[in-house]
Amino acid sequence: MSESRREALRRKQQAQARAKRTQRIVIVGAIVLAVVVLGVFGTIFISQLNKGGGSPSGSSAIPPNATADRSGIIVNPGKATQGAPTVELFFDYQCPICKQFEGAFGPTLSNMADKGEINLVYRTLTFMDGNLRNDSSTKAGIAAACADNAGAYSAYHNAVFAGQPASEGQGYTTQQLRVDFPATAGITGDALSAFQACYDSRATASFVDGTNEAGAKAGVTSTPTLRVNGTTIDNATISKAGTPEAFRQLVLSTKGNG
Amino acid sequence: MPHTFAGRRWVRWTTFLARQILGWTLIVAGALKLPWPESSVQAVRAYQLLPFDLTRPVGYALPVIEVVIGLLLVIGLFTRIAAWLGVAVMAAFVIGIAWVWAHGLSIDCGCFGGGGEVENGMAQYPWDIARDVGLMACGVWAGLFPRSPLSTDTRLFGDPIDIPTEELEESTA
CATH class of the missing domain: 3.40.30.10 (Glutaredoxin)
Structure with a gap:
């Protein structure tokens, strides 16, 4: 095997290794991002539970003396x-x-x-x-x-x-x-x-x-x-x-x- | 072993220690806030730095992001990025505390974040800032020298710097 062919083969292997590494980084990165998104939605869900089971259907009563913009x-x-x-x-x-x-x-x-x-x-x-x-x-x-x-x-x-x-x-x-x-x-x-x-x-x-x-x-x-x-x-x-x-x-x- | 500063054994172990300290702090701080996102929304609003409509999404996302950054640091995954994000979070906290301090909020009842009356509230601000600056330093160190022992980065992706050049030198020798 000549020096240049061996060199070429090694370069090829290195390129493959690098591509594989990049691919792995992208996949793991995507998983981490997915965890973040899931976590945020989970937080929203849990906070709704903490509020006392969300708002039942009849919960939109407005007090008679509420201000027009309902701020007080x-x-x-x-x-x-x-x-x-x-x-x-x-x-x-x-x-x-x-x-x-x-x-x-x-x-x-x-x-x-x-x-x-x-x-x-x-x-x-x-x-x-x-x-x-x-x-x-x-x-x-x-x-x-x-x-x-x-x-x-x-x-x-x-x-x-x-x-x-x-x-x-x-x-x-x-x-x-x-x-x-x-x-x-x-x-x-x-x-x-x-x-x-x-x-x-x-x-x-x-x-x-x-x-x-x-x-x-x-x-x-x-x-x-x-x-x-x-x-x-x-x-x-x-x-x-x-x-x-x-x-x-x-x-x-x-x-x-x- | 390359003779660079970042390659020295003590530097790597210091990074390991730094990412454990900052990582666990972020995990605990975020986890405490997780079940009560409304209070973190209020804290974000109190700074009055963001447009109102952004405060809710940011308030909800912040604790989750803290925990995730913390986990990444502890297991040493994406160490460099996680470390700099950790620095950014700590910087935001320092700015927040400084803001409250500068405005002389006496943490009378009902100021956001504290949960009511705090005796000698002003006295603790310097300590809070010192603590957060210390944590920030951990993040800066880990961001500058991200390679460390027992890291998932090395296990999953190999050594980020060594692979291409060093192998070449070894095999031609």
């Missing part, structure tokens, strides 16, 4: 005087600082809403479910939206925050959401049965998903967040206001951009 619920429908600013409160029912905020300034906001000084909108977020690895924010949001049917939305909202567990992450019990809070909010008789049916069937689940999504889309990254005509008043400024009257003036003097 109007607390004082028909009461706001003409030209009154729209005040939006973004909160999560499992957020301890939201409870503190409610304790300090909730009554002032309610009072202003009753007098028609503002158009008050509550926007429910549920991201703390993910942080705390439970589904209590969503459940409480569903229940509160159901309470709107009985005309007791803000009363129920207050009952939830009043009953917030002392240790964060403990979550709300079914007994609290289904029996105790509606009692505090004054929902009784037929209204109570209707409320419980609404809660049990998670009728407002997709509405609550929507308010959370809309809140995130509005750029809210922490709760509580207070906006007056679209302008955020930061929480440090609110704390500094101190007294209810100073807080009221702060809200009314915020011009906003809407």
Whole structure:
């Protein structure tokens, strides 16, 4: 066998080995990519299960006082005087600082809403479910939206925050959401049965998903967040206001951009 | 054995160690997030770097990608690519932490990612960044010197650099 023929043969073998190696790399690479794609779809599937079995057919109920874009619920429908600013409160029912905020300034906001000084909108977020690895924010949001049917939305909202567990992450019990809070909010008789049916069937689940999504889309990254005509008043400024009257003036003097 | 830096025994074993450290960290970090993709979607949103509509797909894919990169590093498959992807993921985390730090988010209740109130939240940021930079260094090392012992790369594909040239030299000698 001449030197050049041997050389040629070896080159051929090398080329084949290289091609085979490339082929193997491509195949293994494709398998890895397939694992990634399967993994992502698996994650989506599992997260649907974690949400409580997806949305049953009757879950598209919209609370009667929902805003037109379904991003929240109007607390004082028909009461706001003409030209009154729209005040939006973004909160999560499992957020301890939201409870503190409610304790300090909730009554002032309610009072202003009753007098028609503002158009008050509550926007429910549920991201703390993910942080705390439970589904209590969503459940409480569903229940509160159901309470709107009985005309007791803000009363129920207050009952939830009043009953917030002392240790964060403990979550709300079914007994609290289904029996105790509606009692505090004054929902009784037929209204109570209707409320419980609404809660049990998670009728407002997709509405609550929507308010959370809309809140995130509005750029809210922490709760509580207070906006007056679209302008955020930061929480440090609110704390500094101190007294209810100073807080009221702060809200009314915020011009906003809407 | 070629007399290059990358060919030295200690360099290869350091790569082995580096890919184990970074790999297992990514596997654990990703696996913890896997069952709760909504929370990783929120974390992605909190950075406000991506267009809103992209945050959900990215949030869902990120934990899976972390776990897969981690597995690749641990078994030493596609080591170079996996290492640089690992570096990219760690870099994104460092930027994220720095962003939160710079904005002085006091991690009051309900800030994304933490799960509620954190006492002295600010104090831990430098440590978080130091940890992630250390992990990033592991990735850079493994990306620069991807050949290492007990790697699937070598088993499946042979030695990537040696095959063509070295065999030639041996057989002509």
